[in-house]
Amino acid sequence: MTICYFTASGNCLYVAGRIGGTLLSIPQLMRQEDIIIEDDAVGVVCPCYNAEMPMMVRDFMRKARIKTNYFFFIYTYGAGFGEAYAHAKLAAEEAGLTLSYVNAIQMVDNFLPYFDMQEQIDTLPKKNVERQIETVCADIACRKTVNVRITAITREQMAMYHKRLADVWLKKDTALSYTVNDDCIRCGICARVCPANNITVNEDGVLFSDHCEVCYACLHNCPQHAIHLPKEAGTKQFRNEHVTLADIVKSNE
Numbered sequence: 001m002t003i004c005y006f007t008a009s010g011n012c013l014y015v016a017g018r019i020g021g022t023l024l025s026i027p028q029l030m031r032q033e034d035i036i037i038e039d040d041a042v043g044v045v046c047p048c049y050n051a052e053m054p055m056m057v058r059d060f061m062r063k064a065r066i067k068t069n070y071f072f073f074i075y076t077y078g079a080g081f082g083e084a085y086a087h088a089k090l091a092a093e094e095a096g097l098t099l100s101y102v103n104a105i106q107m108v109d110n111f112l113p114y115f116d117m118q119e120q121i122d123t124l125p126k127k128n129v130e131r132q133i134e135t136v137c138a139d140i141a142c143r144k145t146v147n148v149r150i151t152a153i154t155r156e157q158m159a160m161y162h163k164r165l166a167d168v169w170l171k172k173d174t175a176l177s178y179t180v181n182d183d184c185i186r187c188g189i190c191a192r193v194c195p196a197n198n199i200t201v202n203e204d205g206v207l208f209s210d211h212c213e214v215c216y217a218c219l220h221n222c223p224q225h226a227i228h229l230p231k232e233a234g235t236k237q238f239r240n241e242h243v244t245l246a247d248i249v250k251s252n253e
């Protein structure tokens with residue numbers, strides 16, 4: 001089994017590791033000229049962004065040539081995933097694949113504009129993450145299949161939601177609004193955890209470019225907590241408790 005994953009604050013890396021098999025980082029795969037993956041089972045594990053998949057994961061689905069008899073898609077999310085299953089099914093179909101199985105695991109919501117990370121961490125036990133992961137692992141082990149029905153209404157909702165929110169939250173120039181305070185020691189970790197190579201650190205400081213994935217890896221993983229959004233709902237950062245900073249660097253640099 002091969003799992004292709006995208007992670008910013010570690011939830012997806014943890015889930016991918018728990019499902020098992022060969023783990024491949026999508027940001028690193030995307031730097032290859034050709035992506036060819038062949039296995040008896042192939043899965044994508046990624047966060048739900050704006051009730052869709054991250055932009056880079058969508059690009060990955062377009063670029064990769066995947067050959068498998070069992071293709072699955074697992075989202076991690078915090079509050080709600082809307083029509084994300086439909087997005088997975090359509091992305092698979094566009095890639096010439098059948099989506100055999102899809103599921104979503106509710107974890108900490110790392111969306112800093114809306115959520116206080118301390119509150120998210122405090123209420124995490126209620127989400128019973130381990131039970132959700134066990135269900136997904138058991139389903140995949142017995143090659144369970146699910147059928148996602150896409151109606152005309154589903155498509156309408158997807159288009160409406162995308163238009164309403166994608167232009168607000170998922171904008172490639174988002175990082176240009178981030179600020180870096182005086183606690184920054186120019187350690188360069190932000191550049192190393194950025195899956196999009198959107199950050200440069202030099203004698204002038206931390207410089208953001210205009211191809212941000214809006215994943216918040218830089219904000220959540222800065223050892224000095226020096227990078228900030230114009231508006232945050234709380235004062236804490238988040239990284240999955242089973243994942244280290246070195247794991248995120250290894251996944252994304």
Ligand SMILES: Cc1cc2nc3c(=O)[nH]c(=O)nc-3n(C[C@H](O)[C@H](O)[C@H](O)COP(=O)(O)O)c2cc1C
Pocket residue numbers: 006007008009010011012013046047048049050051052076077078079080081107108109110111112169214215216240
């Ligand atoms: C830009 C952005 C948009 C998000 N949108 C959603 C969403 O629509 N629904 C949701 O439940 N969680 C949303 N989240 C939360 C993440 O999906 C969730 O925290 C995920 O587990 C993070 O995975 P990671 O730790 O592997 O990066 C969003 C997070 C970000 C950064």
